[in-house]
Amino acid sequence: MTLPDWNSLATQADETLPLLETALLIARDEYPQLDADLYDTLAQSHAEHLRPEIEAIEAWPLKMAAINRHLFDELGYSGNHDEYYDPRNSYLNEVFERRLGNPISLAMVQMEVARRLGVPLDGVSFPGHFLVRLPVDDGLLVMDPFNGGRPLGVDELRERAKPHLGGDIPDDNALLHILDPASHRAILIRILRNLHGVYAEREEWDRAARSADRVLKLAPDQPEALRDRGLAYLHIDHRHGARHDLTRYLQLAPEAPDAHALHERLVELNAGGAARMH
Template identity: 55%
Template sequence: MPAMRKKFSARMDALDCAAFRRKSRSMKTDWTLFGNTRDEEIPLFKSALLIALDEYPDLDTQYYEDVCDNWRASIAPQVERATSPIVALQALNRFLFDELGFSGNDDDYYDPRNSYINDVFERRLGIPISLAVMQMEVARRLGMQLEGVAFPGHFLVRLPVQGGVMVLDPYQRGRSLDVDELRQRAQPHVGSEDLGDQQLLRLLDPASHRAILTRMLRNLRSVYMERNDLERALRCADRLLTVDPTLAAEYRERARLYQSLGYSKGVVADLSQYLSLAPDADDSATVHQMLVDAQRGLVQTRIN
């Protein structure tokens, strides 16, 4: 670890934070599309492929666009004959999960390949959110209004239907979930009080594309941190803040990665930004002390 920290810190000092981010963005597709783009204009599937390009820089993204088009063409006749949106969705699920064989990866849930959409397509394995992105993209090309749900603990999808919404679990082959099961799943994440109907409905609100992408990147960051692959974790943290630079807590989390990698300049910049965005946060005093310590360390490094 010390050798890796020294190597990383030297490289970062040669660049600076802004230059590092410019370098990581200068790939085949421009990450700056997120800057002034309204959420509804962010292309979810293309953005998921953009995340995959970081790990696979030679990835042919158009190939996966074409695959989706081919799948759409294969299932379109059945969807067009469907007598209701629910029947159409059932036809789509049979195609994706029975014919194509997509399923949740129970054997190795924390394999990072479960989060890269190209690997999900190739291996037919994923986690809830990556399977949801696949399912939502094919549905979108068929004109179906399938939406993501950032449900606590386990990402879901929903289909607006007459009188309400139909909620499904893409990790369980698109199985529909009733109110009792949804309440049971959510209860451990909302405290000891009983989960009311209105609270449950709020949990079932559709997730924005930014929220979906940041959740995907958080998943990847956690996987890489667990594997002690800190540079890949940092890459995910950086992309996360490119997608949504308003997320105060993410500056604090990236600062911790910088700290582990020995990059004091990055620690100071991100902790300062965190305190600027969240001055009244519960941990502001602790973070302020971390900032003072990092500034002191940066000064000592310059003196040495």
């Protein structure tokens, strides 16, 4: 398996952006000796073990139940409830090896295996926890990979969305919109934003800056990533980079809630003398 080059991703269409390969590229930042072929082979072995059973089943929900049973019950993939914010939960090599992850990384394993078996499983950038969805005859089968692939009913989905919608319960149209499939780019950006949040909380500012920088490799000029990288640069005293990113953020999001405070920071930064490069 050949991993993509970071500098090629911004211009690549969402539908051709390789999900597994780019997720492993993210992991290689932290694990430079990562062997991508090992994890490609592991995902394929999971699929091949299931293939005879899946091919003998006709109904999509029953195919998916067999996949979930193998991944979560037999192989032991599970949500890391005890150490939810461990960064290893976001690195796919660690998820394959430890069989522990967060919602989005477990969804990626689930999607990778299902798709290799011809099951069109998609990710859902649901507020709160990432989910997966499968089209079925009468609508959508929505599942929670963090909790063993458990199917979720409409009422539970509404309740899960409610706290993220100002307390409003979404109607059918709003819920369907929330359940739209997430693009590969959106999935990868969400992984990186999770990593940025973990590293910022731990005050590991070099890794926080790196995570925001990788978002910008996927989506140049994304305002939040520019802000996040600029603030991380401030912490590691890369003032030239901080000045550039925060200036660009304010150009792109002049009405943002934090715009005034960051403008003040930028005034202080510009008054602080010449930038020092690190």
